[in-house]
Each structure stands twice: as structure tokens, then as C-alpha cells.
Amino acid sequence: MLRIINLHVSVEGKEILKGIDLQINQGELHAIMGPNGSGKSTLAQVLAGREDYEITAGSFTYQGEDIIDLPPEERARRGMFLSFQYPVVIPGVNNIYLLQAAVNAVRKYRGEEELDAVDFLAMIKSKVKSVDLDNSFLYRPVNEGFSGGEKKRNEILQMLALEPAFTILDETDSGLDIDALKIVAEGVNNFRSPDRSFLVITHYQRLLDYMEPDYVHVLSEGRIVKSGGPELASELEQRGYGWLRERAGENGSTVESA
Amino acid sequence: MTVTTNKSSGIKAYGRHLDRLQKKGVFAGQPEEYADVRHAAMAAFTKHGFPHRKQEEWRNTSLAALQETEYLLPEAGEHFTGKTPFYHWADGTRIVIANGRVAAGLSNLEGLPRGVRVESLADALSSQPERTLNYLSKAANYASRPLIALNTALWSAGVFVEISAGVTFTGPIQIIYLQTSIDQPVLSLPRTLVVAGENSQVTILEQHMGQGEATYWADSVTEILLDRNASMDYILLQQETPGSFQTHALQAELTGDSSLSLHTVTLGGGLVRNDTSVRLAGEGAEAYLGGLYLAGSGAHVDNHTKIEHAVPNTSSREVYKGILDGHGHGIFNGLVVVQPEAQQINADQRNNNLMLSDDALVHSNPQLEIYADDVKCSHGSTVGRVDDESLFYLRTRGIDEESALRLMINGYAGEVTSRIGHEGIREHLDQLAQSWIDGEDTASE
Numbered sequence: 001m002l003r004i005i006n007l008h009v010s011v012e013g014k015e016i017l018k019g020i021d022l023q024i025n026q027g028e029l030h031a032i033m034g035p036n037g038s039g040k041s042t043l044a045q046v047l048a049g050r051e052d053y054e055i056t057a058g059s060f061t062y063q064g065e066d067i068i069d070l071p072p073e074e075r076a077r078r079g080m081f082l083s084f085q086y087p088v089v090i091p092g093v094n095n096i097y098l099l100q101a102a103v104n105a106v107r108k109y110r111g112e113e114e115l116d117a118v119d120f121l122a123m124i125k126s127k128v129k130s131v132d133l134d135n136s137f138l139y140r141p142v143n144e145g146f147s148g149g150e151k152k153r154n155e156i157l158q159m160l161a162l163e164p165a166f167t168i169l170d171e172t173d174s175g176l177d178i179d180a181l182k183i184v185a186e187g188v189n190n191f192r193s194p195d196r197s198f199l200v201i202t203h204y205q206r207l208l209d210y211m212e213p214d215y216v217h218v219l220s221e222g223r224i225v226k227s228g229g230p231e232l233a234s235e236l237e238q239r240g241y242g243w244l245r246e247r248a249g250e251n252g253s254t255v256e257s258a
Numbered sequence: 259m260t261v262t263t264n265k266s267s268g269i270k271a272y273g274r275h276l277d278r279l280q281k282k283g284v285f286a287g288q289p290e291e292y293a294d295v296r297h298a299a300m301a302a303f304t305k306h307g308f309p310h311r312k313q314e315e316w317r318n319t320s321l322a323a324l325q326e327t328e329y330l331l332p333e334a335g336e337h338f339t340g341k342t343p344f345y346h347w348a349d350g351t352r353i354v355i356a357n358g359r360v361a362a363g364l365s366n367l368e369g370l371p372r373g374v375r376v377e378s379l380a381d382a383l384s385s386q387p388e389r390t391l392n393y394l395s396k397a398a399n400y401a402s403r404p405l406i407a408l409n410t411a412l413w414s415a416g417v418f419v420e421i422s423a424g425v426t427f428t429g430p431i432q433i434i435y436l437q438t439s440i441d442q443p444v445l446s447l448p449r450t451l452v453v454a455g456e457n458s459q460v461t462i463l464e465q466h467m468g469q470g471e472a473t474y475w476a477d478s479v480t481e482i483l484l485d486r487n488a489s490m491d492y493i494l495l496q497q498e499t500p501g502s503f504q505t506h507a508l509q510a511e512l513t514g515d516s517s518l519s520l521h522t523v524t525l526g527g528g529l530v531r532n533d534t535s536v537r538l539a540g541e542g543a544e545a546y547l548g549g550l551y552l553a554g555s556g557a558h559v560d561n562h563t564k565i566e567h568a569v570p571n572t573s574s575r576e577v578y579k580g581i582l583d584g585h586g587h588g589i590f591n592g593l594v595v596v597q598p599e600a601q602q603i604n605a606d607q608r609n610n611n612l613m614l615s616d617d618a619l620v621h622s623n624p625q626l627e628i629y630a631d632d633v634k635c636s637h638g639s640t641v642g643r644v645d646d647e648s649l650f651y652l653r654t655r656g657i658d659e660e661s662a663l664r665l666m667i668n669g670y671a672g673e674v675t676s677r678i679g680h681e682g683i684r685e686h687l688d689q690l691a692q693s694w695i696d697g698e699d700t701a702s703e
């Protein structure tokens with residue numbers, strides 16, 4: 001599904017990602033954990049097509065194709081979705097308007113008929129309910145005045161509407177209360193299927209308890225310094241990241257894989 | 259001949275217009291008392307002359323080009339025979355002034371309910387002088403305002419709307435001033451008087467539009483008077499031609515517990531200068547002022563607003579938003595004055611400008627003048643480009659860059675129009691704004 005090879009990325013002249021290698025196969029859910037500022041969001045945004053982040057070396061392919069030159073909208077139409085760590089407010093644009101425009105852009109790309117307002121509403125209403133939002137959220141400007149948790153549930157709503165093949169969740173669990181975390185995790189779990197893949201960025205083991213990742217990676221200072229199974233998450237929960245940093249330092253740039 | 263003598267001869271020429279129109283009987287039947295007002299107003303105009311850039315209020319807008327042109331003031335404009343070029347509602351109430359004449363054929367004043375009067379201001383002045391003079395020139399003081407003075411001295415076709423106490427009419431009432439293209443530049447002097455009685459409720463759309471290549475100067479005055487607990491949605495829509503000048507003074511006076519929602523929407527045009535002044539004169543009065551101005555190359559849109567809190571317990575909220583493209587020029591100068599006795603008032607003033615081009619220019623100057631101490635006032639202004647974060651966000655949802663931009667720009671404009679209560683007007687304005695935005699997009703491609 002996604003293959004990243006020796007990816008180096010600079011932001012405003014500063015190297016943030018320093019050689020990432022990662023392969024995510026169809027149906028797999030990978031988790032990325034790591035200290036603040038280690039480059040997790042940078043990786044997510046580069047994959048989604050952010051243009052002001054400069055790829056200085058390396059490459060990545062999606063569904064077997066090099067997509068580095070594709071604009072973000074084209075990646076989205078091919079089934080990539082990023083749930084933002086900080087969802088953006090779009091003043092004056094109603095949520096339902098964005099959702100319908102997005103769904104129809106993707107449908108058009110797939111050669112499917114675009115949905116009119118009535119059909120779209122019928123389709124979206126059950127999804128709104130499944131993330132425990134009120135229908136009134138459809139008619140409010142995108143993310144305007146939404147609470148932190150509401151924003152994240154709105155991201156999941158967009159995922160459910162767009163039905164992506166590859167989903168990146170960037171700290172979708174941050175700012176969620178315990179019930180909302182459950183709703184989001186269940187939403188994602190129900191959405192999982194043998195042909196859908198996920199990259200889940202999180203700081204907390206709790207989300208992973210619900211989601212059961214196939215692999216857990218630790219990103220530190222722009223490198224994946226350790227990879228393992230779900231048990232790595234609980235180890236990190238207990239020990240923090242300090243021990244990994246020291247080891248990364250000792251071993252130079254060698255990446256330890258499980 | 260120097261420029262200065264040119265100017266003063268221009269001013270004198272306008273003075274001669276008054277004598278000429280009077281001799282021709284254009285004002286026949288109007289009360290002697292109002293003839294005196296016309297003369298006093300002309301004297302004020304002659305005394306002050308045109309506003310000029312040395313005056314603080316006119317620092318960013320020059321009327322020099324306007325003074326170089328000799329504008330005709332026909333005693334009766336051409337009859338308008340074309341099709342209705344404006345949007346209107348089937349069976350909707352409307353009064354149309356085309357080329358300076360009431361166009362009865364385009365107007366629809368049938369079946370107005372009791373207590374709703376929509377009529378020619380000149381007719382009202384002749385047939386019911388006392389009733390009319392009760393209100394006319396009460397809010398629009400011409401003594402120190404030469405452009406109001408000029409209109410007061412010379413207007414010949416106008417509109418008088420009066421809503422009686424307790425009456426609700428949200429139809430809306432459409433007032434249309436239409437200028438079509440003729441061979442020579444003309445001066446048009448739209449004059450609107452709106453009076454809302456106690457506990458009345460009304461929606462009014464005042465529309466100014468020029469057609470085709472029309473070059474004209476419209477020097478407009480609108481007076482709005484709200485009696486106790488009256489509630490009004492007033493939309494001023496300006497669709498002027500690129501070769502036109504529009505100077506528009508709107509003066510509103512609010513008595514106790516009345517509420518005015520005023521929306522000023524300017525779609526391009528040549529030079530537009532709006533002097534909008536709202537006076538909160540009775541306790542419990544509240545005003546909302548929304549503004550949307552779209553200016554591309556060739557357009558210069560200057561909004562000067564003044565909100566005066568004259569008494570305690572009044573509130574005002576102002577949101578003006580501009581979209582500037584090409585070499586467009588936008589000016590916002592908003593003044594909120596809180597008089598010493600006006601304690602416990604609320605005032606919020608915002609001006610935002612969205613720049614779509616590096617060549618566009620904006621001057622934004624929100625000001626507070628507060629003489630009371632127990633008040634809640636805030637203001638602010640922004641000038642910015644389309645937000646890259648938002649654009650990226652929309653694109654990651656599969657929406658192409660062009661559509662995402664339009665979505666954002668329309669959303670930005672929609673924040674002003676969404677406050678308009680009348681759905682039909684709101685949708686119409688959204689469409690007009692959208693086609694302007696689309697037009698600008700294709701123009702810059």
C-alpha cells in the first residue's frame with residue numbers, strides 16, 4: 001500500500017526527517033509514537049502532499065506508484081486521507097458543503113455518479129450519528145467553534161464519508177474524553193477491512209489497546225529508532241523514550257528493528 | 259486657466275442648475291419652505307466646495323477626476339424602455355427610478371397593505387408637505403457636508419417609504435435606482451427617505467445600478483428614521499459601472515429599543531464613497547452594520563462609517579469585509595463615538611480584508627472615540643491573503659485548488675450575507691458575489 005524509502009524532509013531549511021524507511025501493507029495498521037517535535041506530523045503532512053515541506057532525498061510510493069509529484073487533491077482522490085492533528089477552521093464554509101464537495105470530487109475521480117443534496121444527506125446522516133455528533137454540526141462552518149473533541153470526531157466523519165484506502169490519523173485521540181475516545185476507536189475499528197491500511201500517530205497506549213496495531217514504531221529526532229509489535233507500546237508507556245534516545249545515540253544512526 | 263478657477267466655476271455651474279430647474283418648474287408644487295432648504299443647501303455646497311484630500315476624512319479618496327467632468331443634470335432623464343435588468347420578486351413591491359424619473363411601468367405598488375406607503379418623494383412633498391417635511395432632512399444634515407448639500411439642493415426624483423406603527427412588512431420593499439448609458443455624463447441625485455413607526459418591522463432593499471457603459475455621478479442620500487421598538491433590515495446594494503462615481507450618504511437615527519440591521523454590499527464599480535452614519539439616540543437601541551466590498555482593477559471603494567452612541571444602554575456591532583483583486587483599492591474608516599453620558603454601552607467593530615493580488619491596496623482605520631468610562635468596546639482590523647493551511651486542508655479532501663479557493667472566498671463573503679434575514683435577498687447577493695469572484699478569477703487567468 002505505502003512504501004517509504006530513506007525519506008529526508010526539510011522545513012524552512014531545517015532537516016526534520018532524516019531517513020525514514022517504512023512499509024505498510026494492505027490491511028495493516030501501523031502506529032507511530034515518539035517525543036514531541038520528533039517529526040511525526042511532518043511525515044503525515046508530507047505523505048498528504050504538503051508542498052512547502054521539501055523532500056531532499058528518498059522517495060515513497062502509494063499503491064505501487066511514485067506520488068511525490070501529485071498534488072494533495074489527487075492523492076486524496078486515490079484514497080489517501082489525513083486526519084489533522086490540528087483541524088483547520090474554514091470560516092463561512094458549512095461543514096456539509098465541504099463534505100459534499102469532497103465526496104463528489106472523489107466519486108467523480110472514480111467514475112461514479114455525483115450525489116445530489118438529497119442522496120448525500122441520506123448517506124451522511126448515519127455517519128454523523130456514528131461519531132456521536134449532532135446534525136447541527138453539518139450546518140456550522142467547518143470546525144468553527146468546535147471543541148477539541150468535536151473537531152477530531154469531525155475528522156473521523158470525513159474519513160467515513162470519503163472511505164479512503166489509506167488513512168493517517170495524526171493524534172486523533174488527543175483531546176478526546178474517555179467516551180469520545182471509544183467512539184473514535186470503534187469508528188475506526190468498524191471501518192477496518194483487509195484492503196484498508198492505517199498509520200496511527202499517537203502518544204497514548206490507550207488508543208492502541210482499542211485498535212490493536214500490527215506494528216508500533218518509535219520516531220525520534222527524524223528517525224525510526226525502534227519498531228516492534230503491540231507490546232512495544234506498553235513498554236514505552238512504562239519506560240518513556242529516554243532509553244531509546246540513549247541507545248540511538250550509542251548506535252549512531254543504526255535503526256533497531258524487532 | 260488654473261485648476262482652482264476650474265473647480266470654482268464647476269461649483270458655480272451646479273448653483274446655476276438650481277435656478278434653471280426652478281425656472282423650468284421641475285420643483286413645481288413643492289412647498290416654499292423646502293425651496294428655502296434647497297437654497298440654503300446650495301449655499302452650503304458653494305461655501306464648502308468639493309471635499310479634498312487635505313481633509314482627514316478624504317485622505318485616501320480624491321474627487322479630482324469627478325470635478326474635471328461636466329455632468330449634465332437633465333430636468334427629466336430619458337424614459338427607460340428596456341427590460342427589467344434587476345432581480346425582483348414576482349408580485350414584489352418595488353419602486354424604480356430610471357434615469358432620474360419614476361418608472362411606473364417597472365414599479366409595482368399594487369396591493370400594499372394598510373400602513374405601508376411607498377411613493378415618489380417629490381409627489382409626497384407636493385401633496386402632503388407637512389407630513390413629508392416632518393422627516394425630510396431631519397437625519398441628513400447638510401450644513402457641513404457639501405455632498406449631502408448638493409443632493410438636498412438639486413434632487414428631483416426620490417422615494418419615500420413609511421411604515422405605520424405596529425405594521426410588519428418584510429416582503430421586501432425594493433427601491434431601485436437605475437442609470438442607463440447615454441451619450442453624455444450625467445449627475446443623478448437619488449434621494450431616499452424611510453420612516454419606520456413604533457413597533458413596526460420591515461425589510462428594504464435599496465439598489466443602485468448602472469448599465470453597460472454608463473458614465474455618471476450618483477450623489478445619493480438615504481435617510482432612515484426608526485421610531486420606538488421598530489425593527490428594520492436594510493440592504494444597500496451597489497452595482498455601479500466601472501466609469502461611474504457614487505457618493506452615498508446614509509444617515510440613520512434610532513430611537514429607544516429600535517433595531518437596525520444595515521448591510522452594505524458593493525460589487526465593483528468605479529469610485530464608490532459611502533458615508534454611513536448611524537446614531538443610537540434612544541436607550542435600548544441596537545445597530546448591526548455589515549459591509550461587503552469587492553474591488554478589482556479600476557474600482558476604488560471607500561467606506562466611511564460612523565456609529566454614535568448618544569445615550570446609555572445601546573449596542574452596536576460592525577463587520578466590514580473586503581475582497582480586493584487586481585489593482586483594486588479598498589478603504590475602511592470606521593469611527594465609533596461614545597458620548598460622555600452613554601454609559602453601559604457595547605460596541606464591537608471589525609474590518610477584514612482579503613487580498614487576492616499583490617497589486618491591490620487597502621487602507622483600514624478602525625477608530626474608537628470614547629468619552630464615557632463604563633463601556634465595553636473593541637475593534638480590530640486584518641489584511642491578509644488566502645490562508646495556506648486552510649487551502650491545504652481542503653485539498654487533502656480531494657477538492658482541487660481552484661475550487662478550494664472559491665469555496666474559501668465565497669465562505670468569507672458569506673459571513674456578511676448570512677446575517678441578512680430575507681432568504682431570497684441573501685441568495686441573490688451570494689450569487690452576485692460568486693459571479694463577481696468567478697469573473698475576477700477568469701480575468702486574472
Ligand SMILES: Nc1ncnc2c1ncn2[C@@H]1O[C@H](COP(=O)(O)OP(=O)(O)OP(=O)(O)O)[C@@H](O)[C@H]1O
Pocket residue numbers: 011012014016034035036037038039040041042043085
Ligand atoms: N513550518 C515550520 N517551520 C519551522 N519549523 C517547523 C515547521 N513545521 C515543523 N517544524 C519543526 O519540525 C519539528 C517536527 O515537528 P512535528 O510537528 O512533525 O513534530 P511531532 O512529532 O508531530 O510533534 P508533536 O508530538 O508535538 O505533535 C519540530 O521541531 C517543529 O518545530
Ligand SMILES: [Mg+2]
Pocket residue numbers: 040041042085170171
Ligand atoms: Mg504532531
